[in-house]
Every structure is written in C-alpha cells, then in structure tokens.
Amino acid sequence: MLLLYITAAFISLILGFPRRIPIGGIFDSDEMIQRAFKISIKAVNKNITASENAMGVLLTSRTEKINKNAFRVAKIACKLVNSRIAGIFGPQDKLTANYVQSMCDTLDIPYIAARWDSKSKHSNGINLYPHPNMLSTVFHDLIKEYKWQKYAILYDNTDGLIRISRLLKLPGGCTISAMAFHLGSGPNFRQTIKEVKISDYRNIIIDCSHDILSSVLKQAQQVGILSEKYRVIVTSLDLQTLDLEPYQYSGVNLTGVRLINPQSPIVQRILQSRSLNWNLTNGSHLKVEPALAYDAVQLFASGYARLRDSVEGNLKKLFCNGTEVWGHGSSLSNYMRNEQINGLSGMIKFDTAGFRTEFQLDIVHLGYQGLRKIGTWETNVGIQWDPRHRIPEVNDEKSLRDKHFLVMISLTEPYGMLKQSISITVGNDRYEGFAIDIIQEMSKILGFNYTFEVQADNVYGSLNKTTGQWNGMLGRIIAGTADLAITDLTITAERQNAVDFTSPFMNLGISVLYRKPTAVRLSLLSFLGPFSVDVWVHLIVAYIVVSMLLFVIGKLCPTEWTNPYPCIREPEVLETPFTLMDTPFFVIGALLKGSTGFAPVGISTRTLTVSWWFFNLIIGSTYVANLAAALATKSVAWPFQKAENLAYQQKIKYGAKKNGSTLSFFKDSSHEAYNIMYSYMMDHADEVLIEKIEDGVRKVQQENYAYLIESTSIEYIKQRKCNVTQVGGLLDAKSYGIAMKKDAPYRTDFSGAILKLQENGIINELQYKWWKQKRGGNECEEKIKVQVKALNFEDVSGVFLIMISGVMLSWLFAGWSFLWNVRNLATRYKVSYKDQIVEELKFLAKCSSKKMVKKKRDISRDD
Numbered sequence: 001m002l003l004l005y006i007t008a009a010f011i012s013l014i015l016g017f018p019r020r021i022p023i024g025g026i027f028d029s030d031e032m033i034q035r036a037f038k039i040s041i042k043a044v045n046k047n048i049t050a051s052e053n054a055m056g057v058l059l060t061s062r063t064e065k066i067n068k069n070a071f072r073v074a075k076i077a078c079k080l081v082n083s084r085i086a087g088i089f090g091p092q093d094k095l096t097a098n099y100v101q102s103m104c105d106t107l108d109i110p111y112i113a114a115r116w117d118s119k120s121k122h123s124n125g126i127n128l129y130p131h132p133n134m135l136s137t138v139f140h141d142l143i144k145e146y147k148w149q150k151y152a153i154l155y156d157n158t159d160g161l162i163r164i165s166r167l168l169k170l171p172g173g174c175t176i177s178a179m180a181f182h183l184g185s186g187p188n189f190r191q192t193i194k195e196v197k198i199s200d201y202r203n204i205i206i207d208c209s210h211d212i213l214s215s216v217l218k219q220a221q222q223v224g225i226l227s228e229k230y231r232v233i234v235t236s237l238d239l240q241t242l243d244l245e246p247y248q249y250s251g252v253n254l255t256g257v258r259l260i261n262p263q264s265p266i267v268q269r270i271l272q273s274r275s276l277n278w279n280l281t282n283g284s285h286l287k288v289e290p291a292l293a294y295d296a297v298q299l300f301a302s303g304y305a306r307l308r309d310s311v312e313g314n315l316k317k318l319f320c321n322g323t324e325v326w327g328h329g330s331s332l333s334n335y336m337r338n339e340q341i342n343g344l345s346g347m348i349k350f351d352t353a354g355f356r357t358e359f360q361l362d363i364v365h366l367g368y369q370g371l372r373k374i375g376t377w378e379t380n381v382g383i384q385w386d387p388r389h390r391i392p393e394v395n396d397e398k399s400l401r402d403k404h405f406l407v408m409i410s411l412t413e414p415y416g417m418l419k420q421s422i423s424i425t426v427g428n429d430r431y432e433g434f435a436i437d438i439i440q441e442m443s444k445i446l447g448f449n450y451t452f453e454v455q456a457d458n459v460y461g462s463l464n465k466t467t468g469q470w471n472g473m474l475g476r477i478i479a480g481t482a483d484l485a486i487t488d489l490t491i492t493a494e495r496q497n498a499v500d501f502t503s504p505f506m507n508l509g510i511s512v513l514y515r516k517p518t519a520v521r522l523s524l525l526s527f528l529g530p531f532s533v534d535v536w537v538h539l540i541v542a543y544i545v546v547s548m549l550l551f552v553i554g555k556l557c558p559t560e561w562t563n564p565y566p567c568i569r570e571p572e573v574l575e576t577p578f579t580l581m582d583t584p585f586f587v588i589g590a591l592l593k594g595s596t597g598f599a600p601v602g603i604s605t606r607t608l609t610v611s612w613w614f615f616n617l618i619i620g621s622t623y624v625a626n627l628a629a630a631l632a633t634k635s636v637a638w639p640f641q642k643a644e645n646l647a648y649q650q651k652i653k654y655g656a657k658k659n660g661s662t663l664s665f666f667k668d669s670s671h672e673a674y675n676i677m678y679s680y681m682m683d684h685a686d687e688v689l690i691e692k693i694e695d696g697v698r699k700v701q702q703e704n705y706a707y708l709i710e711s712t713s714i715e716y717i718k719q720r721k722c723n724v725t726q727v728g729g730l731l732d733a734k735s736y737g738i739a740m741k742k743d744a745p746y747r748t749d750f751s752g753a754i755l756k757l758q759e760n761g762i763i764n765e766l767q768y769k770w771w772k773q774k775r776g777g778n779e780c781e782e783k784i785k786v787q788v789k790a791l792n793f794e795d796v797s798g799v800f801l802i803m804i805s806g807v808m809l810s811w812l813f814a815g816w817s818f819l820w821n822v823r824n825l826a827t828r829y830k831v832s833y834k835d836q837i838v839e840e841l842k843f844l845a846k847c848s849s850k851k852m853v854k855k856k857r858d859i860s861r862d863d
C-alpha cells in the first residue's frame with residue numbers, strides 16, 4: 001500500500017507542472033516591448049506582482065526576435081512550441097501575429113497579444129489592447145460632447161479607416177458632415193493638411209500611427225491648422241510620449257486620450273522600483289504597447305497560478321506539423337480571462353471574446369501648462385469631466401492671434417529708448433530696449449500684433465484723490481485709449497485696484513543713488529596701522545626680553561670673553577661686547593636693519609641672534625606688505641549710511657521721481673523718518689522732484705543730491721556712471737508688471753507668456769543684454785578692493801614661537817658652554833667645581849664687561 005502511495009506521489013511529481021514555467025515571446029524591432037516583457041518576468045520572480053495569486057510563481061522567458069519576416073516567424077514559433085512553453089506573447093506586426101495566433105489556436109497554447117487588432121474574437125488567447133470598437137466609442141463620445149457638426153478626419157492606413165468608420169456615421173439622426181482625408185504615404189503630408197484647411201474644417205481628428213504622428217503635427221502647425229481657430233482630437237494612445245512643447249503655445253484646442261496615467265500610484269510604484277531598472281526618465285515616456293507587454297506577463301503569471309492550483313498536468317513538447325495538442329491551453333486562457341488585475345494600463349478585465357472590458361482612459365488637453373488631464377472615459381459610464389479642468393469653450397473674444405494692441409511705453413533707459421540707427425526708422429522700429437524686447441517675445445508666443453506709443457510726459461500713473469482720476473499711462477488704459485503699458489512700472493496695491501497687472505517680470509526695491517564718497521586722508525600715526533596694538537606690545541616685550549637674554553648669555557658664554565689687546569699674549573683682563581649699553585643697541589640694530597659693528601662668536605649667542613634675525617625678517621616683511629596695501633587703498637567717508645539718515649540732516653538735498661511709486665512709498669509709509677522725508681520732498685518739490693531718471697542722475701553728479709530711486713535703475717546707472725553708487729540697502733520689495741484694463745480677457749495669456757519667458761531664461765538674457773552689454777554697460781566694473789586690516793597677534797604668533805625656540809636653544813648652548821668652562825677652570829686652577837661656579841656667578845652678578853684673568857701665582861698664593 002505504502003509502495004503504491006509513494007509511486008503515485010513520484011509519478012505526480014514527474015508529471016506535475018515544472019517549478020519554473022517558461023513563457024515565449026516573439027518581438028519585432030521595438031526594443032522597449034521586449035524590455036518591458038523581461039522586466040515583468042523579473043518582477044514576478046521577485047514577487048512584485050499585480051495579483052496575490054501570482055506570488056511564488058517563477059517564470060523563465062524564451063524570447064526571439066523577428067523582423068516582420070513571415071518565414072522566420074514560422075520557424076521561431078515552431079522552435080518555441082517545441083521547447084515546452086505555456087504561452088506565447090507577441091509579435092506586434094499584423095501578419096506575423098496572425099500566423100502565431102493561428103498556430104497557438106491549433107496547438108492549444110495561450111496566445112497573448114498587446115496590439116491594435118480589429119478581430120472580433122480570440123479563440124484561444126487574449127489581447128490587452130482595447131478593442132478598436134471601444135476606442136471609436138471614446139472618440140464618438142468626445143465628438144458628441146464637443147457638439148461637432150462638421151469635422152475632418154486625417155488617417156494614414158486601412159486600420160485607421162476601420163477605426164474611424166464609426167465616426168463617419170454618427171447614429172441618432174445627427175446632422176453631421178464628416179469627411180475622411182488620407183494623409184498619403186509621407187513623409188510630406190502638407191498637401192492633404194492644406195486641403196483640410198481649404199475645405200474650411202475647423203474640427204479635425206488626426207488618426208495615424210505613432211511613428212508619423214510627430215511629423216504630422218509638425219506639418220499641421222506649419223500649414224496653420226494648429227492654431228486657436230481649430231479644435232483637434234488626436235486618437236493615438238501614445239500622444240503623451242511626444243514632445244508637445246512646440247504646440248502648447250499655438251493656441252490650438254487639442255484633445256487626446258491616454259491609457260497609461262503616469263501619475264497613478266501603481267504606475268509610479270512599478271516604474272520607480274529600483275530592482276526593475278526601467279531606465280525611463282519620465283513615466284509619461286512609457287508607450288502603451290510596452291506597458292501592455294508588462295501587464296500581459298503579470299496576467300499570465302496570475303492565470304498560471306490558478307491553473308497549477310486546480311489541475312495536475314505538465315508541459316508538452318509540441319510540433320507544428322504534429323497532431324498532438326497541449327491540452328491545458330484553453331483552461332489557462334480561461335483563467336487569464338477570468339482574472340482581474342491592476343496593472344500599468346489600469347484595471348485589466350476581459351470579456352468572453354478575450355478583449356479588454358471596463359477599462360478607463362484619461363482625456364487630456366494641451367494648453368500652456370502642457371498636457372493636462374481634463375476628464376476620464378469609462379466603459380458603461382462614458383465621459384466624466386474633471387470640474388477643475390473642463391475644456392473651455394473656444395471663445396474667439398479671448399483669442400489673441402490677429403489681435404492688435406496699442407502698447408504704452410516710456411523713454412526711460414533701458415526699458416524704452418529711441419533706436420540709434422543711421423537709417424530712418426518708422427513705426428515700432430524707432431524703439432528698442434528691455435520692455436520692447438519683452439513685448440516682442442510675448443507676441444512670438446501669443447501671436448498678437450502691437451504698436452508702441454510713447455507717454456510724452458513720462459508720467460506712469462497716479463491717482464488724484466480729489467478728482468478720483470488717474471493720470472499718465474494708467475489713465476490711458478483706464479480710459480480705454482491704450483491696451484497695455486510696459487516700462488519700469490511698479491505694481492502697487494493702489495494701481496492694482498484700477499488696472500490688472502501680469503505676473504511680475506522683475507523684482508526690485510527702493511534705494512539711494514549718491515555720488516561716490518572721497519577717500520579719507522591718512523593720519524600722522526597711520527604707519528602704526530599694519531599691526532594691532534597687541535602686536536606692537538608683544539614686539540616691544542620681545543625686544544626687551546631678547547636684549548636682556550643676549551646680555552646674560554653674552555656673559556655666560558666663555559668664547560664671548562676675548563682679549564681686548566691681541567698683542568699682549570697673556571692679558572690681565574678679558575672683555576665681552578655684550579655690555580648693558582651695546583646689547584640693546586645690537587638688538588634694535590637687527591630689528592631696524594642697521595649695523596652695530598660687532599657680531600656674536602659663541603654658539604649660544606649666535607643661536608639667539610639668528611632666531612632674532614629670522615623673527616625680524618618675517619615681522620619686517622609683514623609690516624611692509626601691510627603698510628603698502630594700506631597706502632594703496634584708502635578708506636572712504638560716507639556722509640550717510642542709509643536712506644533714513646537723510647531725514648535728520650540739512651546738508652544733502654534728496655528727492656525722487658514726480659508722481660512715481662517711490663514718492664508714494666514715502667507718502668504712505670508709517671515710518672517717522674520717511675514721513676519727514678516726504679514732507680521735505682513736497683516742501684521743496686520744484687528743487688528736488690525730477691521728471692526723468694537722467695535729470696536725477698545729473699543732479700547727483702553735479703550737486704550734493706541723493707536720489708531715491710529703484711534698485712534696478714541704480715544697477716543700470718552704476719554700470720555707466722562711475723562716480724555714483726548705491727548707499728544702503730533696499731527700503732522695500734516690489735515688482736514691475738505689464739498693466740492692462742481691469743478684467744481684460746487676455747490677462748492670463750499674458751501672465752502665462754511672462755512665466756514662460758522667465759522659465760526659459762529669456763528675461764534674464766534680456767536683462768543681461770540691456771544692463772551689461774548695450775549702450776556702455778560694464779563701463780565701471782568695480783575693481784576688487786583689498787581691504788587692509790591691522791594684523792593681530794594670532795596672525796604673527798608663529799614667528800614669535802620660532803624666536804622663543806631660538807631663545808631656548810641658545811640657553812641650552814649657553815648653559816653647556818658655561819659649565820664646560822667652569823670645569824676647565826676648576827681643573828686648571830685646582831679648585832672645586834662648586835667654588836668655581838660660585839665665583840663665576842658672583843662675577844656675572846656684577847654685570848661687568850671686563851674680566852680679570854687669573855694668574856698662576858694668584859692661585860699659589862691662594863693655596
């Protein structure tokens with residue numbers, strides 16, 4: 001009995017499905033599909049699966065590459081079924097895919113596809129690509145939502161024609177007029193697109209393969225149908241993978257759909273999984289077919305897990321021309337069809353025919369911010385618009401193309417200036433400058449036309465509180481006699497109540513422009529400047545200590561005691577040059593690079609002297625270097641440090657631009673100093689308020705006048721007038737914007753264009769051009785100033801340390817030579833060491849520079 005049981009278990013083990021189940025893949029030239037297939041197998045094997053069933057399933061892949069070669073595909077498919085596989089994925093090409101599918105049907109092997117296919121049934125397989133009928137329902141629903149009565153369809157092949165056939169005959173007795181245009185074989189599709197344009201179709205559906213979609217869109221833009229007059233629907237599910245930036249500012253109302261939502265958490269989790277290594281910079285670059293290849297493997301793993309759990313069986317080696325079939329293929333297909341998993345392409349569910357059902361598509365719209373999701377489409381539900389992003393009705397009022405604007409400018413450098421040209425210029429050509437360039441760049445983006453008009457009195461706009469009237473450029477805009485105003489026009493709360501501003505294009509604050517202060521004369525004691533007081537004190541202490549030490553060592557060292565009269569062989573006295581008077585003189589001589597006529601001869605005295613000389617060398621050089629720098633850069637005297645200092649003095653006159661936002665700042669400020677300044681400026685209005693920046697700068701240069709002006713203008717002036725500069729920091733923070741009538745319909749478009757110019761760096765480039773490069777920019781590049789600072793003790797302490805080491809070394813030598821001399825004398829005169837040391841020390845204490853030489857007879861007498 002037991003034997004029977006063991007045999008049965010062994011047979012079932014042999015006959016059971018293998019631990020690693022092989023899945024075949026046949027691929028065309030698209031590398032990414034094959035890559036996604038392999039990544040998905042890796043994910044299953046690592047238990048990163050879309051379904052819990054598939055946990056623990058292990059897959060191996062048998063992949064082959066064909067290149068649409070029908071003969072090769074027959075050979076490859078036969079080879080795969082021959083190698084015991086449980087399913088085949090691919091290929092994408094229609095002809096070869098049909099061959100593989102019919103072979104799979106014959107041999108009862110599940111066939112898994114992820115390609116556009118118009119067949120109405122899969123006998124033994126599944127297709128993850130939404131069925132064309134479903135897709136045409138999506139576009140059909142969109143057309144109904146958009147209420148298109150007349151539209152053109154651009155298609156590129158017979159598949160496209162099948163896809164769009166439903167769109168050509170909308171049901172329900174709708175009175176529509178739709179016309180299909182064949183794009184031709186390419187690469188030039190312009191002729192067909194032009195025909196659409198001439199036929200006056202404003203609603204266009206573009207249905208073409210992803211391979212040519214990019215050039216079709218480009219040529220459509222060239223022909224002019226990607227503009228705000230047109231509404232376009234693109235049927236490709238891969239629209240989001242294209243670079244759409246060139247069209248996002250064209251104003252075209254372009255709608256598309258997508259199956260993959262790069263923002264969905266599951267897509268992000270799978271794409272960002274490190275172990276899967278997708279190598280994709282952005283989720284929106286993932287095309288539909290690779291994503292479906294990934295999902296196909298996940299589905300296969302999940303279906304296989306169910307098969308394995310419910311039946312016992314094994315894989316079979318099959319032959320294309322044989323009669324044997326696998327026998328489990330239809331069961332596995334059925335398990336896969338009954339699975340429901342959440343993959344890269346959303347919810348995956350199948351109908352009985354093996355096609356996707358109940359899937360969801362995102363509806364996307366191309367606008368200034370790029371491709372944005374505006375709604376969803378679901379089987380059985382239809383379109384649901386996102387309330388925030390509902391596609392706007394095309395409103396020709398808001399359209400900027402072909403619009404003409406009267407733009408107010410001022411002749412204020414560098415915002416608007418008369419062009420310096422030898423030829424006669426007319427119209428807009430008469431002007432150049434930062435603001436002129438900004439308008440030009442914006443018109444390139446938005447497509448409007450414009451005429452510049454100079455504000456003759458240079459008044460930007462302020463409110464007359466008694467009459468309630470605005471003057472200047474803003475007055476013109478409010479009265480409706482001008483559309484836009486651009487210059488160094490500051491956005492203020494008061495102005496914002498009367499007009500609308502675009503997003504700011506420049507940030508700034510108020511500061512003071514004043515002439516550069518004169519240099520301070522050097523004081524009589526400025527030669528002491530290079531060193532701080534503590535260095536001078538340390539230097540004096542070092543001098544005194546070294547003098548004293550040299551004096552003592554000079555006495556201790558026997559070799560310094562020399563015969564003053566060399567012709568007397570046996571002198572009675574010896575002398576040392578290190579006397580109380582000469583030693584300090586010798587030490588200071590070294591410090592001041594003088595000479596004293598004697599030099600040390602003993603090792604200890606020389607060691608001390610050398611370390612002192614070295615110390616002097618470094619200290620002297622440091623002093624000279626710092627003094628030279630101090631003389632070259634003289635410090636300056638500022639008559640005031642910041643704007644508010646002006647309020648409390650009488651000597652310097654100050655003012656701002658008449659009717660400008662700077663003057664308003666002082667008027668509205670609650671700061672006491674600024675109120676004083678405002679009263680002063682109003683009391684002396686004729687004398688201190690100016691109309692044009694140039695007048696203010698001239699006043700600064702010629703008079704004792706401080707000009708309260710915006711930092712952007714100071715930057716510009718500083719580059720060109722070298723004798724003026726900014727004093728103090730910024731008093732506030734504000735910005736410049738383009739003014740237009742309140743609630744103008746195009747204000748968001750203008751703001752969008754300004755933001756775009758900022759993001760592209762164009763505003764920065766223009767700023768560099770007009771501030772630094774044109775009309776004498778960079779004239780007064782500030783030289784790098786060497787700020788001389790007195791050296792403190794830490795800066796030179798290393799040199800002191802070296803000298804102290806020299807002192808210690810000299811003491812060692814001095815002690816050693818002194819004791820050696822004592823030993824020699826004690827031996828020679830036969831006295832004890834102790835007596836000799838006491839005698840020598842007593843002599844030292846006398847500080848005498850003359851030493852009596854001991855005679856032998858003195859010694860005998862002593863004895």
Ligand code: GLU
Binds near residue numbers: 460489662663709710
């Ligand atoms: N930007 C100022 C304005 O918009 C003009 C210059 C000034 O007041 O300093 O009024």
